[in-house]
Amino acid sequence: MALNGHCMCGAVAWAYSGEITRNLVCHCTDCQRATSAPFTAFLGMRPDKLSWSGDIRHYESSPNTFRGFCPSCGARLYFRSDRWPAEIHVHAATLDDPGEYRADAQVMMRSRAKWLDRLQSIPVHEDFQQAPSTATP
Template structure:
């Protein structure tokens, strides 16, 4: 489904928009996402990276080889996750959506790393690993 999505960081210095096909709607429970966001999980909107228009300065942190996380240098808002493992996608933090009222993830992934005290009451499918396997790393 194609939707027009817009979002921004907390202070408004960085804005983004896309009017393309959403590739994934997921909540990730992996240890890297937990550390990067200081939360038990984070929810992403997957989009083709070339379809996202950005305004404002973005700092990047290479959290592991070939994996980058973008954030606003002014307020620190986490903006996205991008990895060579999934070359056709950028995963934008759903919390940056200007209007998140119509957004719902369709999967929880990496439940094997979920914090034990979190009990999800939703009926969204839960996967022990990634919903889409990473590209071969040669």
């Protein structure tokens, strides 16, 4: 499988050609805090089949566990840990076409944000619910 992706500003890009080892949505509290989101979708990839361009910074979120991010825009790029030495977990939101992502499992459900259960019952809007303010502060 050949996949490509990039950070929000485009300063970091990646290319992958190989088998996907995991295809998950993770609800753990570490992923929630690292991404400021209720869950993280990621693809498990073989590090030797993945190439990067651009400057990447790392944060050691726990011993021998690193989270890569773009120093320009702050976009989270991946998670890697000595617990899974043959994998790097790239965030699905960085895919060139993240709308094509299809997870095949959810993990760490004990940490799932309870308000996600309400999503189907709350109003939906195609754009922002209110127009942005035009007043200057």
